[in-house]
Amino acid sequence: xxxxxxxxxxxxxxxxxxxxxxxxxxxxxxxxxxxxxxxxxxxxxxxxxxxxxxxxxxxxxxxxxxxxxxxxxxxxxxxxxxxxxxxxxxxxxxxxxxxxxxxxxxxxxxxxxxxxxxxxxxxxxxxxxxxxxxxxxxxxxxxxxxxxxxxxxxxxxxxxxxxxxxxxxxxxxxxxxxxxxxxxxxxxxxxxxxxxxxxxxxx
Numbered sequence: 001x002x003x004x005x006x007x008x009x010x011x012x013x014x015x016x017x018x019x020x021x022x023x024x025x026x027x028x029x030x031x032x033x034x035x036x037x038x039x040x041x042x043x044x045x046x047x048x049x050x051x052x053x054x055x056x057x058x059x060x061x062x063x064x065x066x067x068x069x070x071x072x073x074x075x076x077x078x079x080x081x082x083x084x085x086x087x088x089x090x091x092x093x094x095x096x097x098x099x100x101x102x103x104x105x106x107x108x109x110x111x112x113x114x115x116x117x118x119x120x121x122x123x124x125x126x127x128x129x130x131x132x133x134x135x136x137x138x139x140x141x142x143x144x145x146x147x148x149x150x151x152x153x154x155x156x157x158x159x160x161x162x163x164x165x166x167x168x169x170x171x172x173x174x175x176x177x178x179x180x181x182x183x184x185x186x187x188x189x190x191x192x193x194x195x196x197x198x199x200x201x202x203x
């Protein structure tokens with residue numbers, strides 16, 4: 001059966017397994033992906049197109065670990081970073097990530113909750129984990145809809161947002177979408193950064 005005929009739960013199982021296989025078989029995959037993320041941020045920063053916080057994420061098991069880039073961005077490029085915090089009810093906000101202690105957010109993920117929430121205009125770029133992404137930038141997440149709700153808001157949709165996954169998790173076929181699903185601007189893998197093909201969808 002073609003993957004385009006699979007439903008989201010089946011695809012989540014498939015790509016979760018595929019992602020796990022990639023990291024198990026390629027022991028330096030985290031480093032390769034971080035290198036490509038750093039390269040993309042470096043290029044955008046020096047072209048003058050990157051002004052504001054870089055939104056990172058605290059990785060769950062199986063996700064590419066970008067945490068070492070916080071110090072790289074700060075010390076090499078003078079860029080500040082932020083982490084998302086979920087409330088457990090579908091809303092997501094970004095907070096500055098400095099040396100203050102982190103605490104579990106509404107989903108139990110480490111976040112700088114004692115820092116003030118940032119406005120969309122304060123973010124230059126968002127780096128977002130996923131199980132998979134297709135050629136149109138449609139992201140397959142875990143089903144909570146946090147990033148889709150965020151990007152349904154016009155001011156957040158204007159922020160450049162890139163999905164971070166292994167190359168094997170870039171689907172050659174369109175992923176199934178719901179009316180509320182929002183396309184991302186592109187993705188970064190161990191092979192580099194790719195911007196999406198145009199496809200109208202979402203709010």
